[in-house]
Amino acid sequence: QKEVEQDPGPLSVPEGAIVSLNCTYSNSAFQYFMWYRQYSRKGPELLMYTYSSGNKEDGRFTAQVDKSSKYISLFIRDSQPSDSATYLCASHTGGFKTIFGAGTRLFVKA
Amino acid sequence: SQTIHQWPATLVQPVGSPLSLECTVEGTSNPNLYWYRQAAGRGLQLLFYSVGIGQISSEVPQNLSASRPQDRQFILSSKKLLLSDSGFYLCAGTGTTYNEQFFGPGTRLTVL
Numbered sequence: 001q002k003e004v005e006q007d008p009g010p011l012s013v014p015e016g017a018i019v020s021l022n023c024t025y026s027n028s029a030f031q032y033f034m035w036y037r038q039y040s041r042k043g044p045e046l047l048m049y050t051y052s053s054g055n056k057e058d059g060r061f062t063a064q065v066d067k068s069s070k071y072i073s074l075f076i077r078d079s080q081p082s083d084s085a086t087y088l089c090a091s092h093t094g095g096f097k098t099i100f101g102a103g104t105r106l107f108v109k110a
Numbered sequence: 111s112q113t114i115h116q117w118p119a120t121l122v123q124p125v126g127s128p129l130s131l132e133c134t135v136e137g138t139s140n141p142n143l144y145w146y147r148q149a150a151g152r153g154l155q156l157l158f159y160s161v162g163i164g165q166i167s168s169e170v171p172q173n174l175s176a177s178r179p180q181d182r183q184f185i186l187s188s189k190k191l192l193l194s195d196s197g198f199y200l201c202a203g204t205g206t207t208y209n210e211q212f213f214g215p216g217t218r219l220t221v222l
Contacts, residue, residue, distance in 0.1 A: 032209050043114075043200055043213035044154075051209075088154070090211075096142060096161065097169075098211055102153035 003027050006089055006101030015110050019076040023089035023101045026070065030091040030099075033065050035074045038086045038103065047087075048074065079108045112137040114214035116201050122220045129174075129188040131217050133201030136182070141203040143184040144211065145176055148198040160184060196221045 006023045013019055021035075032051055036044035048063040050056045056063045064073040072089050086103040113136040123129060135141055142161050146154040156169045158176035166176050173192060177185045184201060198218050202211040 034210060041216075041218065043216045046210055046212060049210050092209075094209070096159055096167075097156060100154040
């Protein structure tokens with residue numbers, strides 16, 4: 001079992017929709033949780049970073065961590081065509097290595 | 111803010127040729143540095159990480175090596191490339207809290 005599991009998609013939604021992206025993880029020692037956005041042929045860009053459980057909001061993006069169920073979510077409100085990208089979730093315990101999900105491809109249709 | 115520079119952006123090399131990819135970091139001191147490889151449609155595979163000058167940890171046995179000659183310089187090398195070395199290579203570095211990683215633009219390597 002991979003330490004971080006993520007549905008590869010693709011996920012296709014109409015412009016303006018609320019997008020829900022999800023990951024599960026197996027290591028209960030994970031304390032730090034990140035979401036990255038990666039456009040085609042570019043490096044990943046850090047979108048959201050949270051510590052432990054709870055919600056964090058930044059503009060149209062909300063990251064949610066539920067440590068009891070080992071579930072990580074990213075919500076995108078009022079999705080735009082420019083949000084079309086691959087979204088990677090990631091976690092670590094506070095040590096040197098970060099574990100990444102395989103990424104979910106999102107397409108937002110105009 | 112931190113910036114990761116990588117070059118070249120794309121590279122086409124014949125099998126058996128050497129490789130040198132360079133990564134430099136701007137805007138932070140003493141970062142942890144990482145080399146990842148990303149195959150098409152797949153996740154990030156950690157190749158090497160470094161917590162300081164001259165300190166390299168290898169995650170995957172292979173014909174690649176890494177070096178960190180300066181605090182903000184990280185180099186990925188190979189003496190003889192294999193076809194299986196093709197992929198998208200990403201350099202990353204930690205920020206001031208050491209908890210988040212920031213990525214460079216990547217190098218797309220094709221070995222023919």
